[in-house]
Amino acid sequence: MKKKLDMLEELQEVDQLIDTLKASQSGLQAELSGINQGVDAAREEVEAIEARLAQCEAEKSGMESTHAAELENISRSETNMKEIKTNKEFQAIGREITAARKQLTDIEEQLLQKISLIEELSSELAAKKGRCAELTENSAQRIVEKQAEIDKIQSDINADIERRESVAKEMPASLVKKFTILREQRRGRALAIARDGYCMGCNMHLPPQLYNNLYKYEELLTCPHCQRILILKLQQQ
């Protein structure tokens, strides 16, 4: 029985090691995805500005075509004017030309605004691209390092799982099963130290007869309060 208890303790120890390793591994994984998200966000910002810039360029060429068409209208009207016979017609075309010139001025103003917006966006794009490239480069190194740490921990976990299997193989399957279920129910601790008549797992007083039986190592004894398997330890460790 003493041997079984020792093996249970070893099982608990290796399980806790695995838990700790898994916790630090998932911490690293969170850091890793944080780094990746930062890079993705920077890339998305660049893409958003590129899209706006493309839209502005398209609007600008639309305006330029309208501008050219308007210029052509004016010169056509001016040519027509030369062949005009009546004063009334002359005035009508004159009004058309005035309206077209006004239109032209409006388009030119809008074009200037669009061009300055394009310049603004272009320099913003250059800055964001630079920052994105810098971030990507810095992150690449960090991603490699984090991944290496994660892989290292995984190989430690694998080694511990192997060790757990080899310990468990030496034990009765029913005992391993009982231990594993208890561990799940008792927040990772299936065993509790018994000392000075107390269960250290739940800090409750153990019935004296039960406590005395622990010295005999005849059977597996569990705490009546927290159901953990009791391990007698006289000295504080």
Ligand SMILES: [Zn+2]
């Ligand atoms: Zn207990």
